[in-house]
Amino acid sequence: MTTPLYKTLNTGYHMPQMGLGVYLMAPGQETYEAVRTALHLGYRHIDTAHAYQNEASVGQAIADSGLNREEIFITTKLWPTEYGEQESQTAIDKMLNRLQTDYIDLLLLHQSIGDYIGAYKGMEAAVKTGKVRSIGLSNFEDERLDEVLTKADIKPAALQVEAHPYFPQDDLAAHIAPYGTVLESWYPLGHGDPALLNEAVVLKIAERLNKTPAQVILRWHLQKGYIVFPKTTNPVHMAENFNIFDITLTAEDMAAIATLNSGKRYFTMSMADREKNFMAYVPAD
Numbered sequence: 489m490t491t492p493l494y495k496t497l498n499t500g501y502h503m504p505q506m507g508l509g510v511y512l513m514a515p516g517q518e519t520y521e522a523v524r525t526a527l528h529l530g531y532r533h534i535d536t537a538h539a540y541q542n543e544a545s546v547g548q549a550i551a552d553s554g555l556n557r558e559e560i561f562i563t564t565k566l567w568p569t570e571y572g573e574q575e576s577q578t579a580i581d582k583m584l585n586r587l588q589t590d591y592i593d594l595l596l597l598h599q600s601i602g603d604y605i606g607a608y609k610g611m612e613a614a615v616k617t618g619k620v621r622s623i624g625l626s627n628f629e630d631e632r633l634d635e636v637l638t639k640a641d642i643k644p645a646a647l648q649v650e651a652h653p654y655f656p657q658d659d660l661a662a663h664i665a666p667y668g669t670v671l672e673s674w675y676p677l678g679h680g681d682p683a684l685l686n687e688a689v690v691l692k693i694a695e696r697l698n699k700t701p702a703q704v705i706l707r708w709h710l711q712k713g714y715i716v717f718p719k720t721t722n723p724v725h726m727a728e729n730f731n732i733f734d735i736t737l738t739a740e741d742m743a744a745i746a747t748l749n750s751g752k753r754y755f756t757m758s759m760a761d762r763e764k765n766f767m768a769y770v771p772a773d
């Protein structure tokens with residue numbers, strides 16, 4: 489395996505382009521074991537969120553890993569119920585405590601609802617005090633994205649959205665590039681959709697390169713310049729997903745995978761339902 493890739497963010501910090509996502513991992517042993525295994529395999533980037541309720545397990549696994557904190561890149565996310573300029577700063581202090589760290593590498597606003605402008609100001613304040621190194625957005629894709637991009641003193645370092653070969657987000661990536669904002673792909677493997685993993689185009693490339701379909705799709709994300717953090721608790725999949733630094737997809741491979749763009753999204757909740765459902769969920773401290 490050759491060296492994992494890094495991206496330089498618009499803040500100057502380096503972020504491993506490949507990490508582990510811990511969405512839907514149970515707090516406690518499941519998350520703890522997954523993060524310990526990932527760090528052992530060479531992963532140095534973990535994507536969590538307050539809403540996932542497993543930040544404390546991520547923090548414990550990192551603390552017990554014996555690795556230097558500076559070697560690991562932690563992303564977490566503020567939930568809309570803790571938005572607001574003051575509220576978000578209080579929430580950040582609680583995050584630092586749960587994660588057992590004195591800084592967060594990348595902090596995102598998880599959803600584009602509620603007082604997101606106030607929360608963004610709170611994140612900017614946390615950058616100034618050194619509690620947070622880089623800030624960004626998640627699930628901002630409409631005029632609210634432009635509102636933050638144009639108003640923010642500190643431009644978002646990253647935008648985390650649904651992205652996979654069925655919905656490659658090329659226009660959005662081009663739209664944010666002038667701000668130095670990088671695109672992060674969630675549901676990079678289509679949330680494990682067997683239809684995506686068994687696409688003939690992907691199988692053919694995988695066979696030629698002697699890799700699995702998941703490895704080909706993850707490599708596609710990297711070569712598009714996207715940040716990626718597939719979720720798995722299976723150590724075999726975890727090792728497999730990290731073993732993608734020794735192949736290069738050709739321009740023909742990239743073009744072949746681009747033909748899978750069907751506009752299909754897995755997450756289709758309306759903005760009205762997001763406002764209603766997300767504000768009703770209050771993650772525990």
Ligand SMILES: NC(=O)c1ccc[n+]([C@@H]2O[C@H](COP(=O)([O-])OP(=O)(O)OC[C@H]3O[C@@H](n4cnc5c(N)ncnc54)[C@H](OP(=O)(O)O)[C@@H]3O)[C@@H](O)[C@H]2O)c1
Nearest residue numbers: 509510511674675676677678679680702718719720721725
């Ligand atoms: N910001 C947001 O709103 C948002 C939303 C969703 C997700 N995310 C982030 O994105 C991360 C990834 O998203 P996700 O977990 O939902 O989707 P995903 O990574 O696309 O898919 C995960 C699924 O793929 C399977 N899988 C993983 N590696 C595999 C492999 N090598 N071969 C076959 N199957 C494999 C996993 O099953 P096994 O466990 O059996 O391997 C799991 O069921 C999350 O953990 C989270 O950090 C963010």
